[in-house]
Amino acid sequence: MERIRYFRVMNKNMRKVGDGTRALNFFIDTAIIFILAYAGYKVWSWYVIYWHYPYYKFGWFFFGILFIYYCFFEGLFSRTPGKWFTFSKVINAHQRKPSFPQIIVRSLIRITIIDMFFIPFLGKPLHDYLSKTDVVEI
Secondary structure (H helix, E strand, O other), X not given: OHHHHHXXXXXXXXXXXXXXXXXXXXXXXXXXXXXXXHHHHHHHHHHHHHHOOOOOOHHHHHHHHHHHHHHHHHHHHOOOHHHHHOOEEEEEOOOOOOOXXXXXXXXXXXXXHHHHHHHHHXXXXXXXXXXXXXXXXX
16 A cells, blocks of 8 residues: 555656756667667668669668657657666656557657757647657656
């Protein structure tokens, strides 16, 4: 019983992460995504040369892996490796794990270049605002 009460108290006192934590999450996750996309691009390029597969530019691999990466990690764990490193996670308006459609919206909006430019106007990135989610410390 005491454990349930402690969890409820902790849920009510969750603090939103700051801009520095969000930036660190971004840099860690982007580095991992870049490595995965570059490896996929190089493997595909080998098939292009030797097996005459159609050629795709690096951007297709980067943004495709970005979408899959965030859908996979936030859909299953509500956290990415960057969020694990900074002890933070994604929650919805009810302070629970976001639904999969919310994760899809977050991931799709991240692909747009204008996502980060909404921070001064909304107080958070566009992907958090439209999906009705927040990133909090745990």
